[in-house]
Amino acid sequence: MPINVNLDVMMAKRHIGAGELAEKIGITPANLSILKNNKAKAVRFTTLEALCRALDCQPGDILEYQPDAADGTAR
Template sequence: MAVRINLDVIMARRKIGVSELAERIGITPANVSILKNGRAKAIRFTTLDALCRALDCQPGDILEWVPDGEAEG
C-alpha cells in the first residue's frame, strides 16, 4: 500500500509557493517541502485541515492511495 501526496500539483494549480503556503498554515517551509516532495511519513489532521483551507481543496485532492507496485519511488 502506498499513499501518494499530490501537494506539488495542487500548489502549482493555485500558483502558491512553499514560503507563502507555510506562512498561511503556520508550519515551517522545510516541513511544507517535506510534504510537497512526498517524503513525509505522517501528517496531522490539523495540518491537513489547514492545507485544505489554504488551498481550497479536499483531502482527496492532496492524498491519493495507489496499489503496491504503482507507487513512484
C-alpha cells in the same frame, strides 16, 4: 509507499509558492517540503485541514492511494 502526496499539483493549480503556503498554514518551509516531496511518514489532521483551507480543496485532492506492485495488486 502507496500514499502519494500531490501537494505540488494543488500548489501549482492555486498559483501559490511554498514559502507563502507554509506561512499561511503555520509550518516551516522545511516541513512543507517534506510533505511536498512525499517524504512524510504521517500528516496531522490539523495540518491537512489547514492545507485544504489555504488551497480551497478536499483531502482527496492532496492525498492519493496507489497500491504498490509488490503487494500483488494492480494499479
